[in-house]
Amino acid sequence: MTTSRASFLDQTLNLLAGGYAWLPGLWRRGDGRMVRTRVLGRPTVALRGPEAVRFFYDERHMTRHGALPEPVQATLTGKRTVHGLDGPAHRTRKHLFMSVLADPGRVTALAEEVGAHWDRRLRDRPAHSRVVVFDEAAEAITEGVCDWVGIPMDATDALAADMVALVDGFGGLGPRHWKARMARARREKWLAALLAEPDALPSGSVAELVARHRDEDxxxxxxxxxxxxxxxxxRPTVAVAWYVAFAAHALHRWPDNRARLRADPGYADAFAQEVRRFYPIAPFVGAFAVKDLTWQGEQIPEGTLVLLDLHGQNHDDQLWESPYSFDPGRFTGASVRRDDLVPQGGGDPHTGHRCPGEAVTVAILRTLAVQLARLDYMVPRQDLTISLRRVPTRPRSGFVITDVREQDEAKRKSEAATPRVRSRQTGTAAI
Known part of the structure; x- marks a missing residue:
């Protein structure tokens, strides 16, 4: 085992400037499965690979308390939440999320709700109108998830914008960060007033379950x-809009997938998993070593910040053949190994910190991917750059389409049918 001793200088500014490219850059300077560096003045190591996933999510090794920087808590996750809990407190709070986000019936209902809102929004648009896929997806998902959780639908467009701001603001500084802080304060105050009166919430709704949840005490x-x-x-449900924009990008760059999705909706699972593997969402997750640890012969002192390199692992050529090729076929007829594919973290979602909404992400993504594939539209000239330096990233234009209409039945059955295309691909330096 050789450790990459890429840099012992503090890398905080390089992390902020490098985004998704930062950790892979450190890996390339070494020749091992561990990077040693410093972040926020603290000794830091980075790991990747299935064994590293299991090591990282072992509560005997790591604690999340204090691992999320305040700017991330103030925007993306909120404070005093499940993300910063450990042990019995975490498991009790996590059970709340698993009871709603891992229930197959609830997940299916949510995906169908979102799909119905997507269809309605597109049907109600004037002919020849301009549609930004990212924005349309964010609004349709917001409408669907609000119906699903049982909260009011007033000012939905403003609510969608606030949910997008929460995700968009965690990875940067400046105006988008402060916009996210203000959105969180506004929405926490609004929801707290609703949840303070659980008897007024729809009976059996997700909102009522949250309002009546009891912690381990x-x-x-x-x-x-x-x-x-x-x-x-x-908020993480609305964040699936990033993946929907990526799905539109993939259908544009590799149009053969449109025909496969139209002819075989079962292909949507493989397509959704490859979108999640190929396109960047979370660069890494972090925790602190709870005691002196040993990883494959290397010492990790107590208190060290440990980063699990999610983006790097999803593009690791030791796990994935041709990792920078978009190939849903790698998931066709194959089960996804839990600790290999980690776009939303790893480990066991029932007992660890893996995102409990992963099933929701896949369900909504595959639903909207099929619905996108069944549309006929124009792709006008636009900037489709996806920058690895911006976190979170997406196609810069949001992926614009025009002249949107649903294909007639005969055209839909034609595997050769492809969208009318008129675009300028300005680069995908991120991919």
């Missing part, structure tokens, strides 16, 4: 914390 959640945790259901 038997106490009902404070309305402020309940509001933050409900946002941790709504």
């Amino acid at each position: 038997g106490r009902i959640l404070d309305p402020g914390i309940a509001a933050t945790e409900l946002l941790n259901i709504v």
